[in-house]
Amino acid sequence: MIYAQIKAGRKLHYAMQPGEYDRHGRIVMADELSRPICGTPMNTDTYRMTCNVSLAHACQRCRAIAARWAVARSAATRRQRKSA
Numbered sequence: 407m408i409y410a411q412i413k414a415g416r417k418l419h420y421a422m423q424p425g426e427y428d429r430h431g432r433i434v435m436a437d438e439l440s441r442p443i444c445g446t447p448m449n450t451d452t453y454r455m456t457c458n459v460s461l462a463h464a465c466q467r468c469r470a471i472a473a474r475w476a477v478a479r480s481a482a483t484r485r486q487r488k489s490a
Contacts, residue, residue, distance in 0.1 A: 410453035420468040444468045
């Protein structure tokens with residue numbers, strides 16, 4: 407996942423990078439980023455460069471979804487280790 411900004415002055419959103427699965431289970435192709443994981447609509451298919459932008463401006467829904475995914479991944483990893 408990577409932080410990306412849809413428009414100047416807007417919040418940062420999590421987007422999936424090439425090779426990762428988007429929220430619909432499709433693989434993101436090379437030279438692309440997915441739509442924001444929170445489902446925020448985009449008027450364009452491009453993002454802004456986000457260097458030197460404070461994470462205080464991050465989308466709260468994206469952060470909550472990413473946290474849930476991290477918990478689910480760690481639980482799955484623990485189950486795999488116990489079964490091995």
